[in-house]
Each structure stands twice: as structure tokens, then as C-alpha cells.
Amino acid sequence: xxxxxxxxxxxxxxxxxxxxxxxxxxxxxxxxxxxxxxxxxxxxxxxxxxxxxxxxxxxxxxxxxxxxxxxxxxxxxxxxxxxxxxxxxxxxxxxxxxxxxxxxxxxxxxxxxxxxxxxxxxxxxxxxxxxxxxxxxxxxxxxxxxxxxxxxxxxxxxxxxxxxxxxxxxxxxxxxxxxxxxxxxxxxxxxxxxxxxxxxxxxxxxxxxxxxxxxxxxxxxxxxxxxxxxxxxxxxxxxxxxxx
Amino acid sequence: xxxxxxxxxxxxxxxxxxxxxxxxxxxxxxxxxxxxxxxxxxxxxxxxxxxxxxxxxxxxxxxxxxxxxxxxxxxxxxxxxxxxxxxxxxxxxxxxxxxxxxxxxxxxxxxxxxxxxxxxxxxxxxxxxxxxxxxxxxxxxxxxxxxxxxxxxxxxxxxxxxxxxxxxxxxxxxxxxxxxxxxxxxxxxxxxxxxxxxxxxxxxxxxxxxxxxxxxxxxxxxxxxxxxxxxxxxxxxxxxxxxxxxxxxxxxxxxxxxxxxxxxxxxxxxxxxxxxxxxxxxxxxxxxxxxxxxxxxxxxxxx
Numbered sequence: 001x002x003x004x005x006x007x008x009x010x011x012x013x014x015x016x017x018x019x020x021x022x023x024x025x026x027x028x029x030x031x032x033x034x035x036x037x038x039x040x041x042x043x044x045x046x047x048x049x050x051x052x053x054x055x056x057x058x059x060x061x062x063x064x065x066x067x068x069x070x071x072x073x074x075x076x077x078x079x080x081x082x083x084x085x086x087x088x089x090x091x092x093x094x095x096x097x098x099x100x101x102x103x104x105x106x107x108x109x110x111x112x113x114x115x116x117x118x119x120x121x122x123x124x125x126x127x128x129x130x131x132x133x134x135x136x137x138x139x140x141x142x143x144x145x146x147x148x149x150x151x152x153x154x155x156x157x158x159x160x161x162x163x164x165x166x167x168x169x170x171x172x173x174x175x176x177x178x179x180x181x182x183x184x185x186x187x188x189x190x191x192x193x194x195x196x197x198x199x200x201x202x203x204x205x206x207x208x209x210x211x212x213x214x215x216x217x218x219x220x221x222x223x224x225x226x227x228x229x230x231x232x233x234x235x236x237x238x239x240x241x242x243x244x
Numbered sequence: 245x246x247x248x249x250x251x252x253x254x255x256x257x258x259x260x261x262x263x264x265x266x267x268x269x270x271x272x273x274x275x276x277x278x279x280x281x282x283x284x285x286x287x288x289x290x291x292x293x294x295x296x297x298x299x300x301x302x303x304x305x306x307x308x309x310x311x312x313x314x315x316x317x318x319x320x321x322x323x324x325x326x327x328x329x330x331x332x333x334x335x336x337x338x339x340x341x342x343x344x345x346x347x348x349x350x351x352x353x354x355x356x357x358x359x360x361x362x363x364x365x366x367x368x369x370x371x372x373x374x375x376x377x378x379x380x381x382x383x384x385x386x387x388x389x390x391x392x393x394x395x396x397x398x399x400x401x402x403x404x405x406x407x408x409x410x411x412x413x414x415x416x417x418x419x420x421x422x423x424x425x426x427x428x429x430x431x432x433x434x435x436x437x438x439x440x441x442x443x444x445x446x447x448x449x450x451x452x453x454x455x456x457x458x459x460x461x462x463x464x465x466x467x468x469x470x471x472x473x474x475x476x477x478x479x480x481x482x483x484x485x486x487x488x489x490x491x492x493x494x495x496x497x498x499x500x501x502x503x504x505x506x507x508x509x510x511x512x513x514x515x516x517x518x519x520x521x522x523x524x525x526x527x528x529x530x531x532x533x534x535x536x537x538x539x540x541x542x543x544x545x546x547x
Contacts, residue, residue, distance in 0.1 A: 209514035
């Protein structure tokens with residue numbers, strides 16, 4: 001974990017309420033896809049945890065949806081403004097657990113962390129099949145980004161206005177060794193049921209600190225209590241115990 | 245003696261800044277960011293006899309200038325704290341640590357405090373009396389003077405290390421409770437624990453926190469905490485540790501003027517993980533600004 005001041009290099013609109021923000025600063029603490037950053041905003045007490053979409057030598061890019069006061073404030077920020085950010089939070093995805101054929105399933109704002117993951121997998125020479133799930137055509141983002149990486153991409157929409165009508169699980173291919181997923185909990189549960197191989201799930205929870213100190217985001221797993229922010233957000237399929 | 249040194253129950257602190265229990269884990273998460281040996285000490289995560297998962301999630305809600313938590317004393321239990329957490333801490337912290345203990349019956353408090361008392365690394369035992377009493381209808385021990393005194397007396401009789409009783413602000417007369425703890429043998433008082441609070445999500449029309457209510461902390465509660473520290477410090481002869489919304493060197497000085505010998509920093513650690521380092525580094529210049537030579541000269545300076 002590192003704390004630093006980052007300069008906004010881009011803050012552009014992808015859909016009605018989804019934005020892409022590129023931040024310049026020291027990104028050396030970001031070591032894996034699936035990690036997140038925690039952003040301090042003026043006049044709001046808690047930081048806002050947002051997953052990493054992409055990262056290079058001197059910048060980190062996030063994609064966020066406006067859902068409340070924090071993300072609303074972020075969406076109004078201008079290029080050149082600065083943010084206090086904690087970076088390198090969470091465990092991230094473990095690509096070594098996938099031998100060759102990976103399936104990535106993302107739902108809504110669960111899509112962004114899969115981009116850096118896809119990049120990693122492709123650089124390791126692995127085949128990447130991506131399924132992006134949205135409610136409707138107007139909400140789709142990032143389809144072209146994944147295609148540009150060389151992934152095979154399927155898009156599903158709940159209302160059938162684009163791609164395959166249905167859920168991400170309706171587009172699962174026949175053959176794959178391992179899957180990676182991120183999205184709303186009902187989707188994660190459906191993926192858990194529909195998949196036959198080992199896989200990794202990225203979870204979301206309300207957090208206090210984001211770095212393992214407050215125990216605000218704990219969950220029960222088969223291998224004991226885990227903090228989503230520190231021991232997660234990525235959990236392996238075999239560790240997950242769905243409560244209630 | 246440096247300008248920042250204070251003495252707490254016979255143990256010298258390099259400075260009065262102490263991260264509060266529940267906001268600093270068992271220390272090592274923060275050792276990634278700075279050398280935690282610069283702290284006066286810190287109070288580790290509330291420890292109970294048995295391992296506890298705590299409350300269901302969501303456990304956290306945001307407020308104006310603060311937050312609510314309902315973690316519910318998640319901890320691995322005293323045995324594991326001693327066998328796993330303290331050895332890990334020893335690798336990054338060479339000072340005496342403050343051990344925070346909780347319980348749900350007098351026996352549990354005594355059991356945990358006794359085990360902790362045997363640990364060389366521990367300097368003080370801070371007793372959290374805000375836990376619900378399972379034999380008393382779930383009412384927190386700290387909400388009446390008799391029960392507060394009962395716990396204090398029982399723990400004091402079981403241990404050799406100094407006992408600090410941490411008071412809940414969710415009471416009618418905090419001075420009466422502080423006095424009862426002093427009479428029961430407490431070596432120091434720390435206050436305030438979090439204030440009971442609540443938030444409702446307008447979209448779901450349900451409480452944000454699964455447990456409905458939780459402990460409100462952060463800068464919003466600082467004036468209430470300061471007032472209670474002032475009242476208690478003026479009523480007891482034992483040292484008082486002030487806490488509640490402390491986020492800056494100025495807040496530390498204000499707490500000490502109100503009567504605090506040392507000051508704990510809680511929620512601020514979660515937002516700015518280096519806040520205690522920053523406070524300690526800024527204290528000398530803030531002292532200069534206000535003409536303070538040595539922190540000891542301002543303790544209880546406001547009458």
C-alpha cells in the first residue's frame with residue numbers, strides 16, 4: 001500500500017453514468033489486476049474504493065459509475081485537479097491458477113477489473129474469452145477495449161437489445177480451464193452455479209479503511225474469516241460460503 | 245525528557261499519541277507505511293475470551309464528518325492474539341503496547357485480562373466496558389456505576405499491570421461512572437468510546453448498517469468528547485486518556501488542555517493511515533505557535 005497525490009489526466013463519459021478517469025502518480029504499489037485504489041474526496045469522510053481498470057508505469061485508470069455523492073463529485077472533477085489516493089489495495093487475481101483457456105465474466109461496473117486481467121493473461125500467451133453482461137444496449141462499455149486486446153468477446157443484455165439476450169452465464173463457452181468474475185452478488189451466485197471449473201470471484205462490500213485495519217468488510221469463508229479489502233477482494237471458488 | 249514526553253501509569257511515553265483500539269488492528273498493517281515505533285504506544289484491537297466474527301455486514305456507514313461502525317468486536321480470541329498476533333507485532337514494534345479487552349460477563353473479562361497480563365509486550369490493560377452484559381439483559385456494563393465498578397474491581401484483583409477503564413459516552417452521568425471506576429481501583433480512565441448512531445438508506449428505506457445501529461466516531465464527536473474529558477478530568481485524581489474525533493496536533497493539545505494526559509486517535513487512522521505520524525511530527529511546531537514549551541505543563545490547563 002502507498003499513499004500519494006495523483007493528477008487527473010482524463011475524466012471522460014463512457015455512458016450516461018459511467019466515467020473513465022486516468023490518474024498520474026506513483027503506481028508502484030499496484031502489483032496485480034483485481035486490486036483497487038481508495039480515493040479521498042473533499043467534504044466526504046470515507047474514502048471511495050474503486051477497482052483498477054488499467055495501469056502502466058506512471059498512471060492508473062479506473063472506470064466508475066455515478067451511484068452516490070462521492071462518485072457524483074468525481075464525475076465533475078476536471079483534468080489537472082489532484083486527488084489523495086491509497087494504491088495497491090487488495091490481493092488481486094492470481095493468473096497462475098489458469099493454465100491456458102480463461103473465461104472472464106463481468107457484469108456492469110464489475111467489468112473494469114477484468115481488463116487489466118485480460119491484458120495479463122494475454123501477455124502470458126493464454127486464450128481469453130470475455131463475457132460482458134449489461135442490462136441494456138445503452139449501458140455497454142469497454143467491448144472494443146477487450147476486442148483490441150485480442151480477446152474473444154460476447155456481450156449479453158438482460159433485455160436483448162444487444163448481443164445475446166440473457167445473463168453472462170448464458171454465454172459460457174464449452175471448454176475452459178479456469179474462470180475469473182466480478183459483478184453484482186446475484187450474478188456471482190449464478191456464475192458459481194453455472195461453472196464447472198475452478199475460478200476466482202471479486203467481491204464488493206462497504207469498507208471503512210480499505211487496508212485491513214478496521215474489520216468493517218469481513219466475510220465468512222470456508223477457510224476462515226476474511227477481510228474483503230485485504231484478504232480479498234478476490235476469493236477462490238472453493239473458499240466461498242454463501243450466507244443466507 | 246523531551247518536550248512531548250508524558251508518563252502514563254508509571255510508564256514513560258515518547259509522546260502522548262496513541263492510535264485507538266479497533267482502528268489500528270494489531271499494528272502491523274500500518275508498519276507497511278511508517279515506523280510505528282514513533283508512536284507513544286497503540287491500543288490493539290479489542291480482544292475477547294473466545295474468537296468472534298462480529299456482526300453481519302454492512303458494518304460501516306458514512307456521516308457528515310464521521311462514520312458509524314458496527315464491527316461487533318471481531319477478533320481471533322485471546323489465545324490466538326497471544327500466540328499469533330503479538331509475535332507478529334514484536335517484529336515491528338518494540339515498545340509496550342496497550343491491550344484492549346472486552347467481555348460479556350465478569351468471568352470473561354477476568355479470564356482475558358489475566359492471560360494478557362502475562363504478556364511481556366503489554367504495558368497497560370484497557371478495559372472496554374461498553375460491551376453488553378449477557379447476564380444483565382444485554383445492557384452495557386458501562387452504563388451504570390455499579391456494573392462499571394464491578395468489572396474494574398474484578399479485573400484489578402486479577403492482574404498486575406495498570407488497568408485503564410474505557411468509558412462509554414452513551415450514559416446520563418459519565419462523571420459518576422468515572423468516579424465509581426476510580427474508587428474500584430482503576431489506574432486510569434480513557435474516554436470516549438463511540439456514540440450510538442444510525443443512518444437510513446433512502447433507496448432501500450432500511451438502515452445502512454445490518455445491525456441497524458452502530459458506534460459514531462470521527463471529528464463530528466470531538467466537542468462532545470472534549471466536554472466529557474474535561475468533566476471527568478476535573479472529577480478524578482487518576483490520569484485520563486482523551487479520545488473522540490481527534491485528527492490533528494491541535495486537537496491533541498485541546499484534549500490535553502481539557503485534562504488528558506495522553507490522547508488516542510481513532511477513526512482518523514482509517515482515512516489517513518499516516519495521521520498519527522503527521523500529528524507527532526507537527527506537534528512541536530504547533531506547540532511553538534501557541535507558546536507551549538512542554539506538553540506536561542498544559543495537562544488540565546483549562547479549569
